[in-house]
Each structure stands twice: as C-alpha cells, then as structure tokens.
Amino acid sequence: MMTYIEAFIASKSLSQNSQKAYRYDLQQFYQIIGDRINQDKLSLYQNALLDLSPSAQKRKLSIVNQFLYYLYQEHHLTHYFRMTDQIKLSRIEKRQPVLIDQGLFYQETAFEAGQLIALLILELGLTPSEIAGITVANLNLSFQVLTLQTTKGVRVLALPKDLLIFLEKQVIGKEQYLFEHQGQAFSRQWFFNQLKAFLESLGHRDLTAQKLREQFILKEKSKGKSIIELSELLGLKSPITLEKYYKS
Template sequence: MRDRISVFLEEKQGLSANSKQSYKYDLEQFLDMIGEQISETNLKIYQSQLSSLKISAQKRKVSACNQFLYFLYQKGELKTFYRIELLKQAEQQQAKPELLDLESFWQESDFPEGRLLALLILEMGLLPSEILTLKVADINLDFQVLRIKKASQQRIVAIPMRLLPELAPLMDQTYIFEKSGKAYSRQWAFRQLEAFLKERGFPELSAQGLREQFILRQMEEKVDLYEIAKKLGLKTVMTLEKYR
C-alpha cells in the first residue's frame, strides 16, 4: 500500500515540490495509523485521532487521504469508495497550552525526590515509568546521555548540563529512586511529585502537564517535530501536531 503513494503523486499534475512533500507526509502518517488494512473501523480511528489538531491541519489531512482513497478505488485496489468526514467541532476550541515559568523547580525543596522527578520530566520529557525503571548503569555522565530500554527497543537521550549535578550523587545506586536496591512504585512517584508541585504552587500540574511543558520548551527553541518525537519515544508526530 505504501508504494502506491509515489504512483498517486506522480499522477497529480501541477503540484509543487513542497506540496508533494506535504501530501507524502500526510499519507505516510495515515498509513502508519491504520496499517495496510483499510476499513470503516480503521478510518474512524484515524478520524478520531485528528480531532486534537487545528481545523486547518484536519482539513489538509482529510483532503489528502480522500484523494488517495479515491485513487485506490479508481485503480480497482479498493472495492469500496471510502471517504473520511471531518468531525463536528466543539463550540469552544481548547485553549493553547501556556508556557509556564518553572525556574523555581531548581531551588531546594522539602520533597527532593519529587523535585528530581519533576526536573527529569520537565527537562528531558521522560515518563514516570521510564524514570522509575531507569538503572544507573544506563546513565553516562561523561557523555551526558542515558539509555531508555522498552521491550526490545531502546533510545538514547541527552542529559542537560544542569541535571548532571543532580544525578552525580546517585551513581553508586542501582536505580535513581530505590529502597534497598529495589525500584519504587508508580504510586510512590505520584505522591512525591504531587507533594513537590503543591509546594511550588502548581497543584494543577501533573506528570503529563510537565511533559507538555517540555514539548512547549522544545518548540520555543525551534526543535523539529520529528526530533521532539524521537526524544519522547513516539513513533509518529501525530500527537505533536497541535503544538505547531
């Protein structure tokens, strides 16, 4: 199915190089979401995934996908002519996330574990589950990188210079957060993080909110969406489109 994208683009007349690249990006993302099996169910799942994007982005993607679906139908590769419809938009659009001033997180705290958890999420975009299972053996302070392992996959994440002094005292342990050599639970991490965020005056924030702040900071620094997705361990940039 993926090889049909290039054939589809070759048959479209008058498209600029940038337009073709945009079509290619949207269609590859479409196939990443639905796989090789086009069905009403898969298209509805894709449709729902678009709801978090700006209206202009939704319209662009739906238009590209519908043209591609019609092309496949014309070529006899689909027995049914499928069409994606835009979902009805809510009366009020969700407010754009606000970039917060969280410099106070670097100050000393009565909840040091919660503080370090918050900094690792804010500065590196890590998930609490990734942090709790992170072994000291997977951290290299000399090269300023750490390795995140998930099943058979792994990714290398750069450690910001400011975090090095925070991690250095923990290098003789097994895990960054541990008790008697065993990693703490997610419930423990939640309580520590919650206590720290309340102390700093951000009780409405959560691990998810801090991860969003990481994304907003990356966007502020003009980091490419693909690079941000790579740092976060995401397979596609779909969930990051709303930050454009």
C-alpha cells in the first residue's frame, strides 16, 4: 500500500507542501484500514473522522477518494470505491474541554479501588481494559515503571511519584493481577462500578473513563507533547483521533 501511495503522489502535480499533506492523510488512512480495502473498513475510516472539523473531513475524504480512483484505474482494485460526503456544514461546535483540578482525586476516600482506577487513567492515560490486564509482574515500583505488552509492541510508562504510594498499597497480597479476586481479574462491569462510585463520591457524576483519559491528553499536550509523541504514549495505531486537540 505504501508503494501505491508514493506512486499516486508522484502521478500528480503537487507542491512540496501539498505532497506532505497528501502523504500524511494517506498514511493515516493506511494505518486505519490496512492492506485490504472494503466497504466496512472505509466506514470505519469515516467514523474516525467524525471529531474533526468539517473542512478537515472534506479534505481527507477528497484525498482518499482520489487515491481510491487511482487504485481502480491502475487495476490495483477490482471494485471502484468512493466515500460519500455526508458532513453537515451547519454542525454545532462542541465546547472545548478544559483541565480540571486533579488534586481532588488524591484525597482520602472510602472508594480506594475506584480512586486508583481513576488515577491510572488520569496519570497514564490507560483504558479500563488496559488497567484490568495489569499484572504484578508488569510493575517495577523500584524503577517506577509500568510495562505493557500491546499489539504494537511493548509500552514502558514512567510512574509519577504521587501514584507510587497507591500502587504499593494495592499490590500487597496480590497473586497475579493488580486488581483481582482469588487470582482472577475482575470483570469490566466491576471496573465501571468502582470508578462510578468514586467519581460520584467527588460530586463528578458527569465524568467517565473516556473523559478522564481526555484529561490526560489535555495535560500532556499542555506540557508540549507532539501529536505523534502522545499517540505513541497512548499506544494508538494512528494519531488521527488526537487531531481535534491539536487543531488551531
């Protein structure tokens, strides 16, 4: 696919800046759909664009549709695919999320499991499923790192000092998982219930795991992390879902 992308760009009379824009958008397209193109994967790609501005969506769809037509013309595809532009120009702009005071999350609470789940999302950007899979062996508290095995490889995350005391307490007596019952990981519903109870105790019924992860994204962006660095930190296949936080 990457060979086809370069050949497609070379076939067009584009300025240097336009070449970079085409290459960037098509590489993102490839990262999402892979080597096989079908209607389901194209729908998946369009869904990934929903949080972008209408103009950004239109640009990306235009470039990808040109590329799809090129592949068909060059007999790299046996079927001609074209994504339909269904973007509403009169879209109501969403309010930009703002950073909340995270000191509240460190205060003493009766909901200790939910508190640690929330802190792992806020401080490391982890998803509940990633938290559920953390084993005691993944943690090296002496070196203050958490190692996660993903489909893209190994992610090594530095543990903030403020988080260590909570982790040190949590690993006591654990056989395998950081959160477990008799050596078995808890269900997704358990994590949801624990987090919900903790957030409600703080008066934050509006917060969810997704919104806490968004707080991590905003915090890291404010520290100067680039979109690529943040994408790698989160273990994302593509930075496309982060573009809405970096658009001017």
